[in-house]
Amino acid sequence: MEKKELSCVDCGILNCNKRNSVYPEFCPTAALTEEEAREVMALYEEPENHRMAVTAAEVEAEFYMKYTRVEEIAEFARRMGYRKIGIATCVGLIEESRIFARILRKKGFEVYGAACKAGSVNKTEIGIPEEAYLGKGPGPVMCNPILQAKLLNREGTDFNVAVGLCVGHDSLFYKYSEAPVTTLIAKDRVLGHNPAAALYQCSGYYSRLLEENKGE
Numbered sequence: 001m002e003k004k005e006l007s008c009v010d011c012g013i014l015n016c017n018k019r020n021s022v023y024p025e026f027c028p029t030a031a032l033t034e035e036e037a038r039e040v041m042a043l044y045e046e047p048e049n050h051r052m053a054v055t056a057a058e059v060e061a062e063f064y065m066k067y068t069r070v071e072e073i074a075e076f077a078r079r080m081g082y083r084k085i086g087i088a089t090c091v092g093l094i095e096e097s098r099i100f101a102r103i104l105r106k107k108g109f110e111v112y113g114a115a116c117k118a119g120s121v122n123k124t125e126i127g128i129p130e131e132a133y134l135g136k137g138p139g140p141v142m143c144n145p146i147l148q149a150k151l152l153n154r155e156g157t158d159f160n161v162a163v164g165l166c167v168g169h170d171s172l173f174y175k176y177s178e179a180p181v182t183t184l185i186a187k188d189r190v191l192g193h194n195p196a197a198a199l200y201q202c203s204g205y206y207s208r209l210l211e212e213n214k215g216e
Ligand code: SF4
Pocket: 007, 008, 009, 011, 012, 013, 014, 015, 016, 017, 023, 024, 026, 027, 028, 029, 030
């Protein structure tokens, strides 16, 4: 691989983390100009960014290996002073979202949920051909992540949580959400919503993922 193609994902040193070695030739830390570094650090001085970065680090440190992600989300939200939490949920994970909402309500938060099929618009309305879904699992009603975001925006949620949104639909939700977003569940229908399992099994059951298939 050419040097210009290498990046952090190709680094075996991780000197930025432990500072016990040297930076590799292609390292973006080593190549960072003072101006670039200043520009980034200045963004952490913006009040909301500063509060989020510090609070996230505090929650990480205080509850390291103790809190589940559900608890971390609630704790982060509590410390940030968020009162109203939005849940953008897949209809296929509505039960999980109901339980999550119960937990949040028990902790004193107000909750407003928006399901992915809200608006109940047919896929054909945005040009998805019928043959793309006929006879298949998902059905004719489109996922509507932009509406999910707009509903939560209208409700004035302070913080939004994505629960099981599809790849790409989640991107649209993140794009249109006015409140900051975190993800509770990353959908993976095959692996019980644990997408990392495919990576753990790359030398075994999922070795096909490493086969070259450029342009497939
Ligand atoms: S910043 Fe540098 S040291 Fe850190 S992971 Fe990337 S290439 Fe490696």
